[in-house]
Amino acid sequence: MKIAVKILKWTGIVLASLLVILIITVAARQHRTFEAPYPDIKASTDSSIIARGRYIAYGPGHCADCHHAEGSEEQILKGEEVALAGGKPFKLPIANIYVRNITPDKETGIGNLSDGEIARLLRYGVRPNGTAVIDFMPFHDATDEDLTAIISFLRSQQPVKHAVPNHEIFTLGKVVNAFLIEPVGPSMPVRKSIARDTTANYGKYIANSIANCVGCHTARDMMTGAAIGEPFSGGMQIESVLEPEKYAMLTPNITPDPTTGRLAGWSQDQFIKRFRQGRINPHSPMPWPSYARMSDDELKALYNYLRSLKPVNNAIKPGLITIKQ
Ligand code: HEC
Ligand code: HEC
Known part of the structure; x- marks a missing residue:
C-alpha cells in the first residue's frame, strides 16, 4: 500500500514538473524570432505604379475585405474604396486575431515601418520584431513589381488614426504558436515581374x-x-x-x-x-x-x-x- 502511495506521489511530482517545464517552454517560445532577408523593394511615387497597387488592393488582392475599419462593411458591399484602418476580428478556436491598421499613421498604422520591413512581412511572413506572421495573406510569391506597387499604394493613402487591439492568443493557441507556427515564405524563386x-x-x-x-x-x-x-x-x-x-x-x-x-x-x-x-x-x-x-x-x-x-x-x-x- 505504502509503495503504491509513494509511486503515485512521485508520478504526481514528475507530471507536475513536466507541466511546469511545458508551461515555461511554451511561454519562452511565444517570442521565437526568425531570420528572413529584407527584399530590395522601394516605394515609388510614380502614379501608374500607385494605380497598379490600388487596383490590387481594392480588386483581386481584396485588402479592404479584411483591413477595413468597423462600420464600413456597407460601403465595401457597394464597391467603395474604404480606408484600410483595420480592427476586424477573426475569431479562431486558438485566438482572436485583429486585422491591422495599414494606413500610414505613425502611431496606430504602418507609418513607422520601412519599405523593407513591409516587404519582408508580406513575402517572408516575418514581422519587424522577427516573430512569425499568422498566415492569412497569400502574397509570398507576389512579384517584385507587384510588391513595389502594393507598398507604393500603401504609402500614398491618407493616414487614419485608429488603434487596433492586440491579438488575443488562447492557451491552446500559445501551445500551437510555440511549436507549430512558422513563417510562411515564397514557394519558388522570387520573380521580378x-x-x-x-x-x-x-x-x-x-x-x-x-x-x-x-x-x-x-x-x-x-x-x-x-x-x-x-x-x-x-x-x-x-x-x-x-x-x-x-x-x-x-x-x-x-x-x-x-x-x-x-x-x-x-x-x-x-x-x-x-x-x-x-x-x-x-x-x-x-x-x-x-x-x-x-x-x-x-x-x-x-x-x-x-x-x-x-x-x-x-x-x-x-x-x-x-x-x-
Ligand atoms: C474568403 C473565401 C473565398 C475566397 C477568397 C474565394 N472564394 Fe469563391 N466562393 C467562396 C464561397 C463560400 C462560395 C459559395 C457561396 C457563393 O457562391 O458565393 C464561393 C463560390 C465561388 C464560385 C461559384 C459561384 C456561383 O455562382 O455558383 C466560384 C466560380 C468561385 N467561388 C470562384 C472563386 C475564385 C476564382 C476566387 C479567386 C479569385 C475565389 N472564388 C475566392 C469563398 C471564397
Ligand atoms: C484574409 C484577410 C486579409 C487580407 C485579404 C489581407 N490582409 Fe493584411 N493582415 C491580415 C491579418 C490577420 C494581419 C495580422 C497578421 C499578424 O499580425 O500575424 C495582417 C497584417 C498585415 C500587415 C502588417 C501590419 C502590421 O502593422 O503588423 C500588412 C502590411 C498587411 N496586412 C497588408 C495587406 C495588404 C497590402 C493586403 C492586400 C494587398 C492585405 N494585407 C490583405 C489579414 C488580411
Whole structure:
C-alpha cells in the first residue's frame, strides 16, 4: 500500500514538473524570432505604379475585405474604396486575431515601418520584431513589381488614426504558436515581374499569389491552417458574412470536374458575367465586391487557369449550413 502511495506521489511530482517545464517552454517560445532577408523593394511615387497597387488592393488582392475599419462593411458591399484602418476580428478556436491598421499613421498604422520591413512581412511572413506572421495573406510569391506597387499604394493613402487591439492568443493557441507556427515564405524563386495577359500562367499567379482563391477553395485544418484537401476542390467551411454565429457555407469545387465541379459547363463569358454580378447570396463570405473590380483580361486568365487544373471528384453541398452551438 505504502509503495503504491509513494509511486503515485512521485508520478504526481514528475507530471507536475513536466507541466511546469511545458508551461515555461511554451511561454519562452511565444517570442521565437526568425531570420528572413529584407527584399530590395522601394516605394515609388510614380502614379501608374500607385494605380497598379490600388487596383490590387481594392480588386483581386481584396485588402479592404479584411483591413477595413468597423462600420464600413456597407460601403465595401457597394464597391467603395474604404480606408484600410483595420480592427476586424477573426475569431479562431486558438485566438482572436485583429486585422491591422495599414494606413500610414505613425502611431496606430504602418507609418513607422520601412519599405523593407513591409516587404519582408508580406513575402517572408516575418514581422519587424522577427516573430512569425499568422498566415492569412497569400502574397509570398507576389512579384517584385507587384510588391513595389502594393507598398507604393500603401504609402500614398491618407493616414487614419485608429488603434487596433492586440491579438488575443488562447492557451491552446500559445501551445500551437510555440511549436507549430512558422513563417510562411515564397514557394519558388522570387520573380521580378510576370506577363499580364490572359494565359493560364497569369491566372495561376492571380489565383494563388494575389486573390487567394486557393486559400478558401481548399479544405483546411482549422487549428493549423494547413491544407488537407486537393487544391481548388472546395470543402472549406467559412462563416456567413451576415450572421457569422449562425450560418456557414462550404466552398464549391472549382476544378474542371464534369460532375462535381461548380464551373462545369460555364463558358468564359458566363464566368466573367458571374464575377461582374458580385455577391448573390448575401451570406457568402467570398469577397465578390472586390473581385467584381477585376479586369476582363484578369478574369479570362483565371478562367483559363481553372480550366487547366486536374479535375478532382469532390461533391460539395451548396447552400447555408446552420452552425451547431
Ligand atoms: C484574409 C484577410 C486579409 C487580407 C485579404 C489581407 N490582409 Fe493584411 N493582415 C491580415 C491579418 C490577420 C494581419 C495580422 C497578421 C499578424 O499580425 O500575424 C495582417 C497584417 C498585415 C500587415 C502588417 C501590419 C502590421 O502593422 O503588423 C500588412 C502590411 C498587411 N496586412 C497588408 C495587406 C495588404 C497590402 C493586403 C492586400 C494587398 C492585405 N494585407 C490583405 C489579414 C488580411
Ligand atoms: C474568403 C473565401 C473565398 C475566397 C477568397 C474565394 N472564394 Fe469563391 N466562393 C467562396 C464561397 C463560400 C462560395 C459559395 C457561396 C457563393 O457562391 O458565393 C464561393 C463560390 C465561388 C464560385 C461559384 C459561384 C456561383 O455562382 O455558383 C466560384 C466560380 C468561385 N467561388 C470562384 C472563386 C475564385 C476564382 C476566387 C479567386 C479569385 C475565389 N472564388 C475566392 C469563398 C471564397
